[in-house]
Amino acid sequence: MTERKAAAARGRQFLHTPGPTMMPPRILRAMDRAAVDHRGPEFRALAMRCLTGLKDVYCTKSPVVIFPSAGHGAWEAALVNTVAPGERVLMAETGAFSHMWKAMAESYGIAVDSLPGDWLHGANPDAICTALTDDRAHAIKAVAIVHNETSTGITSRLAEIRQAMDAAQHPALLLADTISSAASIDFRMDDWGVDVTIGGSQKGLMLPPGLSFNAIGPKAWHASQVVERPRNYFDWRQVLPDGTNPAFPCTPAMSLMFGLTEALDMLEEEGLEVCFARHARLADAVRAAVTGWGYTLVPQDAREHSNSVTAFFLPENVDADAFRKHCLNSYNLVLAGGLMKLAGRVIRIGHLGDLNEAMILGTLATVELALGTAGVPHESGGVAAAIDFLAGKSDG
Secondary structure, eight states, X not given: OOOOGGGGGSSOOEEESSSSOOOOHHHHHHHSSOOOOTTSHHHHHHHXXXXXXXXXXXXXXXXXXXXXXXXXXXXXXXXXXXXXXXXXXXXXXXXXXXXXXXXXXXXXXXXXXXXXXXXXXXOOHHHHHHHHHHOTTOOEEEEEEESEETTTTEEOOHHHHXXXXXXXXXXXXEEEEOXXXXXXXXXXXXXXXXXXXXXXXXXXXXXXXXXXXXXXXXXXXXXXXXXXXXXXXXXXXXXXXXXXXXXXXXXXXXXXXXXXXXXXXXHHHHOHHHHHXXXXXXXXXXXXXXXXXXXXXXXXXXXXXXXXXXXEEOOXXXXXXXXXXXXXXXHOEEEEEOOGGGTTTEEEEEOOSSOOHHHHHHHHHHHHHHHHHXXXXXXXXXXXXXXXXXXXXXXX
C-alpha cells in the first residue's frame, strides 16, 4: 500500500474509533481552568450538577456515583459490590468486551455461567430466560450484559432481556454496561428494570478517559450491604455512605468533571431524543456506505445494529490492520480494528459523540479514497449511497 506520509502532517486528525471520541472545543475550554477545593462549596455545586445530570442521561431516579477510573473500574465496582466469591453470574458472549468482563468476574472468584455467542449476534433473550428458568434454586445472583459491544458493532436488546428475566420470575440483578451506548443510544435504566448501570466518560459524553460511573438501583444497593467479600477503592459504601447522597472519599478527577458539566449542558441543549435520532441517522448513513462498497456488516440481526460504531469485514485476503495503517499514514484518518478473534479481519468506524453529516461524509469519502489507493477490492458508490440516504432523510 502506497503511503503519503506528508498528508498526515497537515490539517486535523479524523478520530473515528468508538472511544475515545473527538472532544468538542466547548469541553476542552471547560477543562482549561484551575482546580478548586474539593471539600469546598464550589466543588459541591460542581458535583451536584454532574450527579443530577448523569441521572438524566441514564433515565433513572437512583443515585449515581463517580470513580476516577476507566470504564473497567465501573465493571469491577458492579461485580464486587453485588456478587460474593463462589456465587454465580450469567453472562452472554457478544464480543471482546463481554469476554474481558467475564475474565474479570472469574478473577474475583465468581462462577460465570457463560452463554456462548458467535460475535455476530447480541445477547439472546430466549437463552437468558431458559437459563434463569432452569435455575430453580435462584443461585444466579446477576445477569451481566454489555449493552453496546464496540468490538462487534452489536447492541443487545436490553428491554427484551428484562422481559425475559421477568418471564422466568427470577430475582437476579441486571447489570448493564452502557459505556459506549449512554448519550448515543436509547437507554432507560428505570423503565427497563436495570439494577446497575455502568458508564464511562470517553465516548458519548465526549470527554477524555478517566471517569467511570455506576447508577445503583435499590435492589443492587441492598445486595451491596449483605455481600461478603473484600473491597475498598470501588466499595459503594464509601462513595454512597447513606445509600442516597454520593461522596468523594478520594481526590476527584476535577478537570474531567468541569468538562462533564459542559457535556451535560450540550446534551440538554440538544435533547436526548434528538441526540439519539442524530446518532441513528449518521449510523444508517455509514451502513449504507459499507453495503455500497459490497462489504458485510458484522452484526447479522438488523435489530442489533449499533448506532455508536459500525463493524464490517474486509475481503478475506486483505489485512484490515494494514489498511488502517494506510488510512492513518496517508490521510490522518484513525479507524479501529478487530479485537481478539476478529483481529486483522474487521474495520470499525466509530460514529458517536460530537458529529454531524459533514464530518461523517468526510470520513466515508476518505475511506473510499483509501480503499482505492490501497488496492482493496470494493464496489464504487458507497459514499454516494450515504449521501442519498442522508438526502432522503432530510427531505422527510
